[in-house]
Amino acid sequence: MIRGTLLLLFPLKSIMEKLGCGISASMAKSPAHGSVIVPDWHETAEGKEYLTCILRKNRRRVFGLLERPVLPPPVAIDTASYKIFVSGKSGVGKTALVAKLAGLEVPVAHHETTGIQTTVVFWPAKLQASNRVVMFRFEFWDCGESALKKFDHMLPACKENTDAFLFLFSFTDRTSFEDLPGQLARMTSESPSVVKMVIGSKFDQYMHTDVPERELTIFRQTWGLPLLRVKSVPGRRLADGRTLDGRAGLADVAHVLNGLAEQLWYQDQVTAGLLPSPSENAPG
Numbered sequence: 001m002i003r004g005t006l007l008l009l010f011p012l013k014s015i016m017e018k019l020g021c022g023i024s025a026s027m028a029k030s031p032a033h034g035s036v037i038v039p040d041w042h043e044t045a046e047g048k049e050y051l052t053c054i055l056r057k058n059r060r061r062v063f064g065l066l067e068r069p070v071l072p073p074p075v076a077i078d079t080a081s082y083k084i085f086v087s088g089k090s091g092v093g094k095t096a097l098v099a100k101l102a103g104l105e106v107p108v109a110h111h112e113t114t115g116i117q118t119t120v121v122f123w124p125a126k127l128q129a130s131n132r133v134v135m136f137r138f139e140f141w142d143c144g145e146s147a148l149k150k151f152d153h154m155l156p157a158c159k160e161n162t163d164a165f166l167f168l169f170s171f172t173d174r175t176s177f178e179d180l181p182g183q184l185a186r187m188t189s190e191s192p193s194v195v196k197m198v199i200g201s202k203f204d205q206y207m208h209t210d211v212p213e214r215e216l217t218i219f220r221q222t223w224g225l226p227l228l229r230v231k232s233v234p235g236r237r238l239a240d241g242r243t244l245d246g247r248a249g250l251a252d253v254a255h256v257l258n259g260l261a262e263q264l265w266y267q268d269q270v271t272a273g274l275l276p277s278p279s280e281n282a283p284g
Contacts, residue, residue, distance in 0.1 A: 079137050
């Protein structure tokens with residue numbers, strides 16, 4: 001198993017300087033979208049064949065910490081396993097995001113996560129360079145903000161051996177967006193090589209957004225991090241009107257799962273010395 005914007009630009013710079021994180025230091029180069037993972041492979045006939053191992057009669061299969069999908073011998077593939085810590089203010093949709101990625105029901109009302117919740121999600125993806133298919137195993141760690149503040153051991157447990165940080169903000173909560181520089185500094189100061197991605201939740205409520213597109217653009221340019229969007233709308237249902245449509249649900253979150261796979265695989269290649277580090281590619 002493999003281990004794995006702001007219109008007010010000057011205030012943003014000031015905040016970052018106070019936090020001790022210069023703009024140049026925080027701009028880690030990310031791979032271009034689609035340069036590592038074939039983006040729409042899951043929609044091909046071959047991709048759909050592999051997806052059958054995480055679906056059962058168009059319903060998503062739920063996997064425990066020690067479980068894994070079973071593929072027929074002719075299509076057996078390697079598994080790349082990663083731990084991902086989901087960070088963000090209370091109420092931005094961390095638990096809802098993980099539920100959508102796992103094909104589970106999204107909670108209707110917000111309830112603070114009382115401790116650490118772990119969820120395993122499997123995702124097959126095809127590598128651009130080798131045409132090889134890899135099964136990515138994402139182990140998401142989600143912890144309530146109150147628990148993190150109350151118990152000193154929670155945050156170190158979540159950060160230990162973490163391969164990626166997912167930083168969430170809500171399009172309907174401007175303060176959660178303004179809190180991102182502080183989160184990035186607190187969470188990643190001791191782990192500069194850990195993959196970092198930003199996700200904006202409740203994108204379907206964009207008409208009521210508190211975060212204009214121009215500010216997102218400046219944030220991306222400043223931090224050099226991938227920024228994805230997810231919707232909060234409930235997942236589509238099968239004909240019975242009750243059961244979540246697993247295949248449709250995968251289509252809704254494929255861009256997030258592919259994005260994670262791309263960033264993590266690229267980072268592994270850099271760490272293994274198979275690709276030059278971003279600093280080696282930087283102009284002198």
